[in-house]
Structure formats: structure tokens, C-alpha cells
Amino acid sequence: MTASSPSRPVVELDRLTRAFGGRTVLDGVSLNIGRGELFGLLGPSGSGKTTLIKLMTGIDRADSGTVRLLGERMPQLAMLQRFGYMAQSDALYNELTARENLVFFASLYGLSGARRNERIRAALSVVDLLGHLNKPVSAYSGGMKRRLSLAIALLHEPELLVLDEPTVGIDPALRQSIWKELLAMRDNGTTIVLTTHVMDEADKCDRIGLIRDGRLTAVDTPEALKARSGASTIEEAFIVLGGGVRS
Numbered sequence: 001m002t003a004s005s006p007s008r009p010v011v012e013l014d015r016l017t018r019a020f021g022g023r024t025v026l027d028g029v030s031l032n033i034g035r036g037e038l039f040g041l042l043g044p045s046g047s048g049k050t051t052l053i054k055l056m057t058g059i060d061r062a063d064s065g066t067v068r069l070l071g072e073r074m075p076q077l078a079m080l081q082r083f084g085y086m087a088q089s090d091a092l093y094n095e096l097t098a099r100e101n102l103v104f105f106a107s108l109y110g111l112s113g114a115r116r117n118e119r120i121r122a123a124l125s126v127v128d129l130l131g132h133l134n135k136p137v138s139a140y141s142g143g144m145k146r147r148l149s150l151a152i153a154l155l156h157e158p159e160l161l162v163l164d165e166p167t168v169g170i171d172p173a174l175r176q177s178i179w180k181e182l183l184a185m186r187d188n189g190t191t192i193v194l195t196t197h198v199m200d201e202a203d204k205c206d207r208i209g210l211i212r213d214g215r216l217t218a219v220d221t222p223e224a225l226k227a228r229s230g231a232s233t234i235e236e237a238f239i240v241l242g243g244g245v246r247s
């Protein structure tokens, strides 16, 4: 299979291990995610979700194991143009306006001219920030900063989106419209990997990975996880299948 083979998984994680100060935080995580899949990582606080996302995107390096995104071995700087990443803490320039932030990231992604302006408007419209384009980010609320971070991740229409808690701090109406957009992108073939604590969001994913103490305890569709655990909700399935309760 070549790196760009359409049948090759978009995300390939093989036996990833990561320890901090002698404490193992990820313990042999292997996972494949296919093209056009919406995959949710669900786990209690401290279970290793963000660490896994950081290894996936090349922000951090595994102690052992390998990561391939879109067939390419990570970490690799050139890959930044091929996926969109939204970190848990917003990586924004506070002294710049939203537009200036977007122009900066657009240049990193190689977007310019009319196409750049068109993509800036489209991404801001998804997160309902068009009316705040020229405000400095320092005047944004926490939720607005999350929304701008999401717009940056979507800016270059990447074939893979990796989103760490994308809807935290976002009100329910906008959360719903963002989910509509995510599902539409998935339907158009975008692969999406996200972390969430919101059970009804997990239910919307094609597959969910339950993570606890740095291990994937179950990976399946929401329906199959519920059936397997005899639960009627993802929340119950999560507890039965070793996801534990969020501390």
C-alpha cells in the first residue's frame, strides 16, 4: 500500500507508549481510523486523551510505537498543511484581531489571495464569528476563543481534523450548529478525530474509543458499545466497559 492509498487508514497508531517522570500515561495504544470516519475519544479526566492527541499530531513524541497520518510517519513539519488541529488550550495571538490571526494561519497553510479571503469567511461563518472579525482576541470571551481556534483548524479544508474538546465552553445552540457542520464535513469525506466529555456528542460519532488509565478499553460504534454492555445510554456503557466516572 502506498502512502496515499485510498484504502489505507488515515490514522494509524501502533503500540504507542508515553511516560512522564516514570509514570506510564499511555500504555501500548493501537488504533486505526478510516477515511471519512468521525471518531470520538472518551475517557475520564487524566486518562490520556490529550496526550494521545499530542502524539498523533506530532506535538509530542512517543517513548515507543509509531504514528502515521495519511500514510506519512509522524512527526513531520510538512504535514501541518494536511490536517487541522485544535488544541485544548487556545493557541491564539491575543494582541491581534481574529482576522489577523486567521491571515497568519492561512499563510502557514499556504493560502493566499481570493481563496484565502473566501476560506476566512467560510470558517468564521461555521463558528458564527463573522461579526467579530476585527476585534482583538484579548476582547474575546473563552467560548469565542474556542470558536476561533476551531475556525483556524478548518481554514484550509484539511482532509483530517484533530480536535481536542472542540465544544467546551460553547453554548448549546452553537454547539448544535457546529456538530451539523462536523457531520457535513464527515459526509464529504473529511476524517475527524475528537475528544469529548459530552455523552450525546459521543453518540453522534461513527466509532468511539473508551480510554482509561492510558489504555483503550473498548473501540466500537455507539450502538455496539451499548449492546455489548447491556446499557441504554453511552454514559452507562462507558461505566460498564471500564471508562469509569469522570473525576
Ligand SMILES: Nc1ncnc2c1ncn2[C@@H]1O[C@H](COP(=O)(O)OP(=O)(O)OP(=O)(O)O)[C@@H](O)[C@H]1O
Binding pocket: 020, 021, 025, 043, 044, 045, 046, 047, 048, 049, 050, 051, 052
Ligand atoms: N507534560 C507532562 N508532564 C507530566 N505529566 C503529564 C504531562 N502531560 C500529561 N501528564 C499527565 O498525564 C496524564 C494524562 O493527561 P492527559 O492530559 O492526557 O489527560 P486527559 O484524558 O486529556 O484529561 P482531561 O480530560 O482532564 O483533559 C495526567 O495524569 C497528566 O497529569
